[in-house]
Amino acid sequence: AQKVTQAQTEISVVEKEDVTLDCVYETRDTTYYLFWYKQPPSGELVFLIRRNSFDEQNEISGRYSWNFQKSTSSFNFTITASQVVDSAVYFCALIPNTGGFKTIFGAGTRLFVKA
Amino acid sequence: DVKVTQSSRYLVKRTGEKVFLECVQDMDHENMFWYRQDPGLGLRLIYFSYDVKMKEKGDIPEGYSVSREKKERFSLILESASTNQTSMYLCASSTHEKLFFGSGTQLSVL
Numbered sequence: 361a362q363k364v365t366q367a368q369t370e371i372s373v374v375e376k377e378d379v380t381l382d383c384v385y386e387t388r389d390t391t392y393y394l395f396w397y398k399q400p401p402s403g404e405l406v407f408l409i410r411r412n413s414f415d416e417q418n419e420i421s422g423r424y425s426w427n428f429q430k431s432t433s434s435f436n437f438t439i440t441a442s443q444v445v446d447s448a449v450y451f452c453a454l455i456p457n458t459g460g461f462k463t464i465f466g467a468g469t470r471l472f473v474k475a
Numbered sequence: 476d477v478k479v480t481q482s483s484r485y486l487v488k489r490t491g492e493k494v495f496l497e498c499v500q501d502m503d504h505e506n507m508f509w510y511r512q513d514p515g516l517g518l519r520l521i522y523f524s525y526d527v528k529m530k531e532k533g534d535i536p537e538g539y540s541v542s543r544e545k546k547e548r549f550s551l552i553l554e555s556a557s558t559n560q561t562s563m564y565l566c567a568s569s570t571h572e573k574l575f576f577g578s579g580t581q582l583s584v585l
Contacts (some may be wrong), residue, residue: 397574397576402578403563403578403579404578405565405567407573410573451518461506461523461571463569465510465517465519466517467516467517
């Protein structure tokens with residue numbers, strides 16, 4: 361089965377707290393791509409990051425960081441020193457190599473950051 | 476700035492009506508997609524297209540059809556709208572690297 365699981369439905373934090381959004385994926389393919397997208401209240405999903413299955417190096421972009429671990433099939437996303445503008449729904453997604461260009465999305469995690 | 480444009484932000488239709496949702500992209504992408512988004516279910520793929528006049532069923536195609544007569548335009552058609560098709564509909568186009576989304580159409584079927 362090809363599947364993405366985001367077990368956290370909603371998370372609420374206070375500004376400046378760190379928060380980690382969990383993502384677990386399933387695929388039999390050895391080549392695949394993982395993504396995170398952000399959906400702010402305006403509704404338009406915005407691409408955040410893409411990683412391929414051969415690159416397990418963690419990535420940091422400003423306050424955002426991603427931890428890719430093939431051993432646990434996880435691709436977790438951490439926001440450091442969260443801000444109110446981080447409030448959004450975040451989707452983890454998977455493109456298996458055998459799936460053409462079809463992207464499989466998780467159910468999403470809604471993040472509330474309170475001032 | 477790259478853009479995927481969906482013709483309506485909000486739409487209210489009656490049961491049994493034929494509904495057209497339009498999507499246009501200005502990036503010359505070959506791949507285009509229609510998703511619906513429902514709370515707790517994430518995004519589910521309805522149909523996608525790799526090229527003009529080509530279409531492929533996604534995970535939930537029942538009750539929907541699509542049309543792609545021109546590369547930049549991908550239309551989703553609800554042949555006879557039903558209340559269980561009330562949802563947020565998202566159009567996207569893609570490179571090999573990522574999806575670009577429109578702002579979505581919130582469709583209510585009464």
